[in-house]
Amino acid sequence: MKELLAALVAGLLFGVGLAVSGMLIPDKVLNFLDIAGHWDPSLALVMGGALAVTVPGYYLVTQRPRPLLVSSFSLPTSTAIDGKLLAGASLFGLGWGLSGLCPAPALVNITTGFVDVLAFVAAMLVGMLLHKTLHRT
Amino acid sequence: METSFTPIASLLGGVMIGLAALLLLWLNGKVAGISGIVGTALTDFGAASRWRWSFIVGLLAGGGIALYQWVGVSEIALRASIPVLIVAGLLVGYGTRLGSGCTSGHGVCGIGRLSPRSIVATCVFMGVAFATVFVQRHLLGG
Numbered sequence: 001m002k003e004l005l006a007a008l009v010a011g012l013l014f015g016v017g018l019a020v021s022g023m024l025i026p027d028k029v030l031n032f033l034d035i036a037g038h039w040d041p042s043l044a045l046v047m048g049g050a051l052a053v054t055v056p057g058y059y060l061v062t063q064r065p066r067p068l069l070v071s072s073f074s075l076p077t078s079t080a081i082d083g084k085l086l087a088g089a090s091l092f093g094l095g096w097g098l099s100g101l102c103p104a105p106a107l108v109n110i111t112t113g114f115v116d117v118l119a120f121v122a123a124m125l126v127g128m129l130l131h132k133t134l135h136r137t
Numbered sequence: 138m139e140t141s142f143t144p145i146a147s148l149l150g151g152v153m154i155g156l157a158a159l160l161l162l163w164l165n166g167k168v169a170g171i172s173g174i175v176g177t178a179l180t181d182f183g184a185a186s187r188w189r190w191s192f193i194v195g196l197l198a199g200g201g202i203a204l205y206q207w208v209g210v211s212e213i214a215l216r217a218s219i220p221v222l223i224v225a226g227l228l229v230g231y232g233t234r235l236g237s238g239c240t241s242g243h244g245v246c247g248i249g250r251l252s253p254r255s256i257v258a259t260c261v262f263m264g265v266a267f268a269t270v271f272v273q274r275h276l277l278g279g
Contacts, residue, residue, distance in 0.1 A: 006164040007188040011195020014157035014169060014241075019203030021150020025212045027138045033270040038139045042147040047244060049151025050158070054249025057159040062250070067166030074166050075250070078237065081257050088236020089243075093262035095228030097269025099217055102240040103233060104171040106226075107193070108200030112210045119219050120226040127230020128176040135235075 003069045015108055021046040024108055026100030033097055138214070158246050161192070170242020171196075172233035236262070 022028045022042050031040035066072055096102050101109070101120055109117045158169035165188060178189035204210065215222060233239040236258055238247060243262075247255020 003165055003188055004191040007161065007167075007191040008195040010157045010161040010164075010169065011192035011197075012157075012199030013153055013160065013195075014192075015196040015198065015200025016203040017150045017153030017155075017157060018200050019150070019206075019208050020153060021147045022140075022143055022208075023150065024200065024204055024208055025140065026215055027212075028140045030216070030270055031140050033266050034274055035267065036271055036275050040140045040142055042140075042143045045144055045147040046151035046154065049148040049153075050155035050245045051151075051248060053152055053155025054158055054245055055251070057155070058162060058246075058249040061159065061163045067162065068164045070166050072166060073162070075168060076237070076247070076252070079252070079254055081254050085236050085254060085258055086261055088232045088234070089258040089261035090236075090265045091228045091232030092236055092239060093232075093265025094269050095225040095232060096240075096262065097266035098273070099215065099222055099225035099229070101215075101225070101229065103175060103229060104196065104200075104239070104241055106229070107171070107175065108197060108204060109213050111197060111201030111204060112213050114210075114213065114215075116215045116217075116219055116222055117213065120215070120222040120229075123223040123226025124230035125175070125179060127227040127232070128172070128179060128234050129230075130227070131231050131234035132176070132180060 006069055014104070017050075018105055018108055021049075024105045026105075029096075029100040029102075029105075033100075154241075154245060155249075158241070158249065162246075168242060168246045170238050170246055172230075172239040173237070173242050176230075176234050232262075 018024055023046055028040055031038055032043035106121050110121050161167050161169045174189045174192055178186055243255040243258040
């Protein structure tokens with residue numbers, strides 16, 4: 001129960017952070033990605049602010065024997081820089097650049113109820129399911 | 138549409154995102170990668186996946202309320218046509234799963250752990266996104 005509450009609070013804070021930072025606004029994302037145009041560098045500060053917390057924070061937390069509410073850390077174990085990583089990141093970058101939406105802002109933006117946002121998110125979920133179907137191991 | 142530089146708000150929002158990710162690791166030992174959380178939750182409704190649904194509810198509630206309160210829904214204007222958005226959505230969904238992460242999982246959490254894999258992934262998706270916008274806005278004139 002505490003674990004679910006913790007996840008809920010983390011989700012709430014993450015969502016509010018996205019809104020406050022400007023990441024929800026596709027124009028702002030695209031203008032960050034457009035150095036040759038009317039460049040809006042704001043999003044560099046979003047990443048900078050987040051990393052200023054996670055770089056030292058993750059280091060300190062992972063020095064602990066275990067997390068506070070569960071018995072062990074569930075951290076990604078893969079270290080391979082392989083074709084899947086590069087192809088996946090490239091396809092994602094293409095979709096992000098075409099739309100101005102990455103997964104978290106896209107999800108939050110469904111609260112607008114706008115048809116184009118809903119179409120994007122539906123396609124995103126289909127893409128995720130497609131991956132699961134094609135790469136079943 | 139032009140947007141103005143918002144250093145204070147963006148930094149503050151970024152810090153909040155970082156704190157949220159740190160909280161999830163410190164309390165639950167989990168990485169706040171949104172594509173991983175959503176991609177797994179979609180087909181996993183077991184007890185071990187409940188925290189994912191809880192996180193998603195929080196994300197939508199917190200983000201949604203803050204969106205209406207401080208951003209305004211009129212700001213959420215997509216410029217691409219619906220067919221392009223559907224292609225983009227498929228690419229984002231499939232690509233983030235194939236590449237094991239998105240802006241949050243690789244960009245915030247992975248780089249937070251100084252993972253070379255995440256640093257490479259972030260450089261690749263940012264590089265491709267910069268190139269995509271350059272081609273679309275400056276070569277094709279969209």
